[in-house]
Amino acid sequence: MERTRFILDENEMPTSWYNIQADLPKPLPPALHPATGKPVTPDDLKPIFPMELIKQEVSRERWIEIPEEVQEVYKLWRPTPLFRAHRLEKALDTPAKIFYKYEGMSPPGSHKPNTAVAQAYYNKKEGIKRITTETGAGQWGSALSFAGACFGIEIKVYMVRASYDQKPYRRVMMETWGGKCVPSPSPDTKVGRAILEKDPNCPGSLGIAISEAIEDCMTCDDTHYALGSVLNHVLLHQTVIGQEAKKQMEMADAYPDIIIGCVGGGSNFAGMFLPFVKDKIEGKKPDLRIINVEPASCPTLTKGPYVYDFGDSAGLTPLLKMYTLGHDFIPPPVHAGGLRYHGMAPIICHLYNLGLVEAQSVHQLAAFEAGVKFARTEGIISAPEPNHAIKVLIDEALKCKESGEKKTILLAHSGHGHVDMAAYDAYLSGKLTDYAYPEQGIKEALRNLPRL
Amino acid sequence: MERTRFILDENEMPTSWYNIQADLPKPLPPALHPATGKPVTPDDLKPIFPMELIKQEVSRERWIEIPEEVQEVYKLWRPTPLFRAHRLEKALDTPAKIFYKYEGMSPPGSHKPNTAVAQAYYNKKEGIKRITTETGAGQWGSALSFAGACFGIEIKVYMVRASYDQKPYRRVMMETWGGKCVPSPSPDTKVGRAILEKDPNCPGSLGIAISEAIEDCMTCDDTHYALGSVLNHVLLHQTVIGQEAKKQMEMADAYPDIIIGCVGGGSNFAGMFLPFVKDKIEGKKPDLRIINVEPASCPTLTKGPYVYDFGDSAGLTPLLKMYTLGHDFIPPPVHAGGLRYHGMAPIICHLYNLGLVEAQSVHQLAAFEAGVKFARTEGIISAPEPNHAIKVLIDEALKCKESGEKKTILLAHSGHGHVDMAAYDAYLSGKLTDYAYPEQGIKEALRNLPRL
Numbered sequence: 001m002e003r004t005r006f007i008l009d010e011n012e013m014p015t016s017w018y019n020i021q022a023d024l025p026k027p028l029p030p031a032l033h034p035a036t037g038k039p040v041t042p043d044d045l046k047p048i049f050p051m052e053l054i055k056q057e058v059s060r061e062r063w064i065e066i067p068e069e070v071q072e073v074y075k076l077w078r079p080t081p082l083f084r085a086h087r088l089e090k091a092l093d094t095p096a097k098i099f100y101k102y103e104g105m106s107p108p109g110s111h112k113p114n115t116a117v118a119q120a121y122y123n124k125k126e127g128i129k130r131i132t133t134e135t136g137a138g139q140w141g142s143a144l145s146f147a148g149a150c151f152g153i154e155i156k157v158y159m160v161r162a163s164y165d166q167k168p169y170r171r172v173m174m175e176t177w178g179g180k181c182v183p184s185p186s187p188d189t190k191v192g193r194a195i196l197e198k199d200p201n202c203p204g205s206l207g208i209a210i211s212e213a214i215e216d217c218m219t220c221d222d223t224h225y226a227l228g229s230v231l232n233h234v235l236l237h238q239t240v241i242g243q244e245a246k247k248q249m250e251m252a253d254a255y256p257d258i259i260i261g262c263v264g265g266g267s268n269f270a271g272m273f274l275p276f277v278k279d280k281i282e283g284k285k286p287d288l289r290i291i292n293v294e295p296a297s298c299p300t301l302t303k304g305p306y307v308y309d310f311g312d313s314a315g316l317t318p319l320l321k322m323y324t325l326g327h328d329f330i331p332p333p334v335h336a337g338g339l340r341y342h343g344m345a346p347i348i349c350h351l352y353n354l355g356l357v358e359a360q361s362v363h364q365l366a367a368f369e370a371g372v373k374f375a376r377t378e379g380i381i382s383a384p385e386p387n388h389a390i391k392v393l394i395d396e397a398l399k400c401k402e403s404g405e406k407k408t409i410l411l412a413h414s415g416h417g418h419v420d421m422a423a424y425d426a427y428l429s430g431k432l433t434d435y436a437y438p439e440q441g442i443k444e445a446l447r448n449l450p451r452l
Numbered sequence: 453m454e455r456t457r458f459i460l461d462e463n464e465m466p467t468s469w470y471n472i473q474a475d476l477p478k479p480l481p482p483a484l485h486p487a488t489g490k491p492v493t494p495d496d497l498k499p500i501f502p503m504e505l506i507k508q509e510v511s512r513e514r515w516i517e518i519p520e521e522v523q524e525v526y527k528l529w530r531p532t533p534l535f536r537a538h539r540l541e542k543a544l545d546t547p548a549k550i551f552y553k554y555e556g557m558s559p560p561g562s563h564k565p566n567t568a569v570a571q572a573y574y575n576k577k578e579g580i581k582r583i584t585t586e587t588g589a590g591q592w593g594s595a596l597s598f599a600g601a602c603f604g605i606e607i608k609v610y611m612v613r614a615s616y617d618q619k620p621y622r623r624v625m626m627e628t629w630g631g632k633c634v635p636s637p638s639p640d641t642k643v644g645r646a647i648l649e650k651d652p653n654c655p656g657s658l659g660i661a662i663s664e665a666i667e668d669c670m671t672c673d674d675t676h677y678a679l680g681s682v683l684n685h686v687l688l689h690q691t692v693i694g695q696e697a698k699k700q701m702e703m704a705d706a707y708p709d710i711i712i713g714c715v716g717g718g719s720n721f722a723g724m725f726l727p728f729v730k731d732k733i734e735g736k737k738p739d740l741r742i743i744n745v746e747p748a749s750c751p752t753l754t755k756g757p758y759v760y761d762f763g764d765s766a767g768l769t770p771l772l773k774m775y776t777l778g779h780d781f782i783p784p785p786v787h788a789g790g791l792r793y794h795g796m797a798p799i800i801c802h803l804y805n806l807g808l809v810e811a812q813s814v815h816q817l818a819a820f821e822a823g824v825k826f827a828r829t830e831g832i833i834s835a836p837e838p839n840h841a842i843k844v845l846i847d848e849a850l851k852c853k854e855s856g857e858k859k860t861i862l863l864a865h866s867g868h869g870h871v872d873m874a875a876y877d878a879y880l881s882g883k884l885t886d887y888a889y890p891e892q893g894i895k896e897a898l899r900n901l902p903r904l
Contacts, residue, residue: 004524004527004528005527005528007461010455010456072538075457076456076535076539076832086524087528087602105557106831107831107832107833149828149829150539150831168877169870169873172874173833173873173876175877175880176876177828178828375628377601379528379529379558379598379601380528380559381625381628418561418621418868418870419873421620421621421624422624425624
């Protein structure tokens with residue numbers, strides 16, 4: 001029998017994170033202070049992040065040691081398995097070899113705790129007692145609540161009200177781990193109260209939730225703020241995924257020709273491909289294709305300009321050089337909430353700009369069609385986000401069938417869809433729709449780009 | 453760093469199921485035909501089960517080979533991990549060594565596919581095109597739908613209407629794997645139509661759902677029926693759990709003093725303990741304690757008599773010698789739907805009667821309190837069923853703290869609670885209640901025991 005799962009022992013788990021900034025052919029454009037237009041300093045960030053994370057954000061060290069306390073928690077679900085998709089290959093009748101690295105076995109069900117645990121640890125070490133954050137669909141809020149439980153830190157999550165009402169399961173997960181979750185806008189902050197006064201039924205937005213979380217952090221003692229994607233230190237923590245996958249591909253005596261993953265802020269997919277892109281930069285695997293998959297209704301890399309923009313909708317963060325649809329662009333309400341982000345991790349944008357990685361966009365219906373095929377062959381019911389990547393995976397496997405090429409394809413699978421079954425229900429009952437390209441919304445948002 | 457996870461490679465997965473019937477000190481009382489009072493024959497069961505399963509039901513062979521096609525599917529999630537609960541031990545400040553074997557990483561999230569896949573395979577091999585079944589909360593229906601997708605068999609699930617309406621996520625899971633799920637009573641069967649005519653809003657019951665599934669199976673060509681617990685062949689398939697756990701405990705250089713698990717029909721826990729009870733029977737580990745944990749509101753082993761009773765509420769199955777609360781006893785609506793069964797697997801009952809295993813009952817509130825402690829230390833949010841076992845696990849660990857004994861405790865953890873978050877919400881918001889011992893209901897149901 002051919003092998004299906006490639007499993008590493010826990011003593012083979014990476015002990016350092018890989019920092020791509022050591023190996024970039026050109027350095028990353030710095031984050032800028034919106035008032036001065038000059039690169040942000042550690043002092044600018046000190047009120048909201050612990051110093052260790054601020055250092056990681058700009059470090060050029062190639063390897064950054066994973067603290068033993070963080071490794072101890074990782075061991076609850078890491079190393080994660082790499083699967084050979086025999087059953088999907090057979091169903092597609094493709095000569096391609098398909099592998100997928102699955103992050104859905106973590107307690108919150110996604111890759112998010114890889115960074116949540118690290119962030120909670122560094123905050124704890126600096127004496128922080130409380131962390132505030134925002135969450136959209138709830139993946140990040142639940143991962144941080146889990147991490148808070150691990151280190152005895154209080155977590156306060158501002159959850160976009162529309163999601164808070166529609167997805168009560170994610171809120172209950174946060175509470176089960178001891179996190180506190182309120183619908184945003186909330187009466188707990190000035191920003192929230194002002195909005196509620198005007199519109200008591202305001203459904204909220206990620207922008208408002210970020211503003212509330214930052215205000216809370218700035219006005220409370222011993223409190224910091226945490227972000228679940230986009231920033232360099234977040235991508236750094238996620239590189240455990242790609243490092244493990246590399247070892248596991250070696251066990252399978254294989255190396256990918258194509259790596260595919262979905263991108264919202266980009267942290268899961270970057271965590272997978274950064275250790276591989278190193279080989280491409282060094283000329284060891286020059287023809288390696290790395291495909292970022294985004295939703296057609298939020299096509300940041302495929303349609304946005306490469307400019308400085310705010311990381312959040314409200315304009316409170318430093319300016320980041322990104323492909324962006326404009327910081328106040330509100331994407332259509334696709335079920336893949338984790339992919340509804342106007343910008344993209346600066347590291348991914350830089351690599352895309354240098355031509356080292358590619359991008360494609362996928363419509364919602366095609367993504368779910370692919371997800372159902374995956375569930376019926378490989379068993380796993382995937383979150384709406386990775387379904388987008390599975391669609392491109394299937395496309396590439398079918399191209400191999402046509403050409404007869406035996407390519408090796410590696411998928412970064414970010415997590416399960418157990419709390420997204422309402423989306424599958426909509427798809428299976430024919431109620432799911434695609435959205436037209438939001439041309440007007442993007443045009444308007446791009447008019448509001450910050451001027452430097 | 454001490455080890456947290458003990459993982460087997462897929463080539464260490466068991467290749468045979470262990471059949472306790474080869475090693476019982478006294479043979480199991482046979483199932484009886486209700487009309488004749490005589491042991492049922494293979495011919496009696498032929499219309500509803502494939503011959504291979506009927507043979508397994510009465511086999512005395514110690515080892516029964518797992519077909520390669522079944523092993524291939526098992527490899528999507530097996531071998532499952534064994535964890536050392538370092539974080540829980542620390543939180544309890546106990547000298548006990550706590551281990552848990554976790555079945556929540558299967559696609560449907562529980563132990564159920566261990567038998568669903570085997571049953572689907574044997575039916576397929578016999579040319580069966582369609583399988584009917586009933587489901588309460590939906591774990592079994594979704595496991596069988598997944599298994600149907602693996603072998604291309606149509607699955608029809610009659611789901612108790614109350615659950616169908618309250619737990620739509622489980623239904624959508626079944627449909628995602630291609631299963632067909634209808635609320636029971638349904639207009640698809642004579643039984644269902646007759647009930648709906650009297651009461652169009654009937655909330656249904658497991659008894660009605662079984663009747664519908666069996667009628668459907670009896671009246672359709674190429675159709676069989678499948679059961680997810682209780683029967684000998686179901687427990688047999690689950691022994692992959694205990695066989696793996698034994699090897700993993702060896703890796704940890706440990707052997708349990710106490711094994712704990714929850715029991716509804718009993719298949720998950722028996723799957724764990726049967727390979728260990730063999731050692732007890734053979735005198736290798738005479739003081740091994742095996743604790744079956746049941747809900748206080750459905751206390752089959754701890755309060756029921758050991759008599760012949762029907763396996764289903766409607767009285768359609770053969771008579772099984774069981775501890776039972778009476779086949780028409782309707783347990784209070786505790787959230788642990790999988791533990792709401794009037795009887796118990798005959799194999800467990802026989803071992804309990806012989807004094808080889810023990811039983812305890814636990815109230816719902818205490819179970820959730822234990823489950824939340826487990827989530828905040830070990831990360832995993834457990835289903836309501838294993839929370840009952842976790843409560844007894846914590847009790848035993850705290851006894852060790854008092855006495856200073858360094859006992860080794862092994863928990864059979866049957867699955868995650870990702871689709872049970874409504875129950876956690878009720879607990880965390882103080883709305884969950886305990887139920888009084890249903891004395892009157894049990895008294896009445898015991899009056900209706902079949903007369904032989």
